[in-house]
Amino acid sequence: MSFIESLTLTLALLYTCSLLYWSGKRWGAVVSAASLLGAALVTLYWPLFIALLLAAGVLALAHRHQSDLVKGEVRANTLREGIQHLLALSILLVGIQYAANAVMLKLGITPYLMRPDVGDAFLPIAGAIELKAILTLGIWDQTHPAAAVMLAVVILTGLLCKRAFCGWACPLGLAGEYLYKLRKRFIKRELLPPAWLDWPLRMLKYLLLAGLLYIVLGMPSASIPHYLEGNYHKIADLKMALFFVTPGLITLACFAMILLLAAWRRQGFCRYICPYGALLGLTSFLSPFKIRRSTQHCLIETKGMNCDKCTRACPANIKVHQQGTVRSDECQACMRCVSACPKQEALHFSTRNGIKLSARGLTIMLLLLLFMIPLIAYVGGFWVSQTPTEIRMYLIQHLGSIGH
Numbered sequence: 001m002s003f004i005e006s007l008t009l010t011l012a013l014l015y016t017c018s019l020l021y022w023s024g025k026r027w028g029a030v031v032s033a034a035s036l037l038g039a040a041l042v043t044l045y046w047p048l049f050i051a052l053l054l055a056a057g058v059l060a061l062a063h064r065h066q067s068d069l070v071k072g073e074v075r076a077n078t079l080r081e082g083i084q085h086l087l088a089l090s091i092l093l094v095g096i097q098y099a100a101n102a103v104m105l106k107l108g109i110t111p112y113l114m115r116p117d118v119g120d121a122f123l124p125i126a127g128a129i130e131l132k133a134i135l136t137l138g139i140w141d142q143t144h145p146a147a148a149v150m151l152a153v154v155i156l157t158g159l160l161c162k163r164a165f166c167g168w169a170c171p172l173g174l175a176g177e178y179l180y181k182l183r184k185r186f187i188k189r190e191l192l193p194p195a196w197l198d199w200p201l202r203m204l205k206y207l208l209l210a211g212l213l214y215i216v217l218g219m220p221s222a223s224i225p226h227y228l229e230g231n232y233h234k235i236a237d238l239k240m241a242l243f244f245v246t247p248g249l250i251t252l253a254c255f256a257m258i259l260l261l262a263a264w265r266r267q268g269f270c271r272y273i274c275p276y277g278a279l280l281g282l283t284s285f286l287s288p289f290k291i292r293r294s295t296q297h298c299l300i301e302t303k304g305m306n307c308d309k310c311t312r313a314c315p316a317n318i319k320v321h322q323q324g325t326v327r328s329d330e331c332q333a334c335m336r337c338v339s340a341c342p343k344q345e346a347l348h349f350s351t352r353n354g355i356k357l358s359a360r361g362l363t364i365m366l367l368l369l370l371f372m373i374p375l376i377a378y379v380g381g382f383w384v385s386q387t388p389t390e391i392r393m394y395l396i397q398h399l400g401s402i403g404h
Ligand code: SF4
Pocket: 291, 313, 314, 315, 316, 317, 318, 320, 326, 330, 331, 332, 333, 334, 335, 336, 337, 338
């Protein structure tokens, strides 16, 4: 685990401990902190200890100046944006470290900056094949184990808290938000497609997902071990990186379309193209937590008012004020509707039997899923790639000639 991964992980988990503590879940805070310390002691991995000290220092400092933020006693939007920006910064640093490692490999220099394994999260097909290998053959891939871990984590977030991963963690979603805001500076008008076009466009992402699932499910289980041991799998991440840094004309046209889409309408990329969004949209139907409107408290039913503040706040254009339960696969659990609602108790992110999850509760759940599971995987020896650097250095010289 690279230092930037260790720092992000310890910072996120210590922050989770703080949120648990200040929300009165003292035992949860103690157990989480003990797990973090236990992991450092079991692995005796010095970057984890340094990251722990640094993260504790950062939180102590933040507590002095921004104690509400450290306690999680801020508005949902502030909490969500803080988490999004910190994760995006971490991914950016991870990307820089990954690129430096790859360049050194290419130049034949033994890298002094290690490859951050979390980058394997960008290999969803490899992750899905690895999960299939675990489920059907009991084989745990040691080449890109983090790909399987991160895919499982993302699916779990969908099963438990709708598309909160998209709304709270995805760096592409955040980048799309900035692009959309930039476009709005120059063209103020909303450019929403008509409903008859919106629906088929939304189905595009499901088509893409179906194509990817076809590749994974169509692969005979018997051929998986051969694939996992092959050179292509060993450098799947480098192939992916090469694809992005040396795009052809068609790839460039696709990138341009994605950027235009994100600028054209809010969450355009998540809504129409992203296969991860499709996967989470499907799993989110099973999530016990959903946005629910209480007709006993909503101003429409109680005061006969024409309130639609929740709907106007929704970036996914869901008609929240007309629904009892928001089941839409486009809901990213962003809680903007809850924040916009003037009537306390009228809108919640809750289960059918009334268990409510506040923005702070959702942050705790997300951070635990996103960071505690990778920590457990790391301690259990299923995170760091076992492919020797020399092999990657050799294979990167022949990147163009290595196929499936
Ligand atoms: S319904 Fe609420 S939580 Fe869901 S996307 Fe819209 S604003 Fe966000």
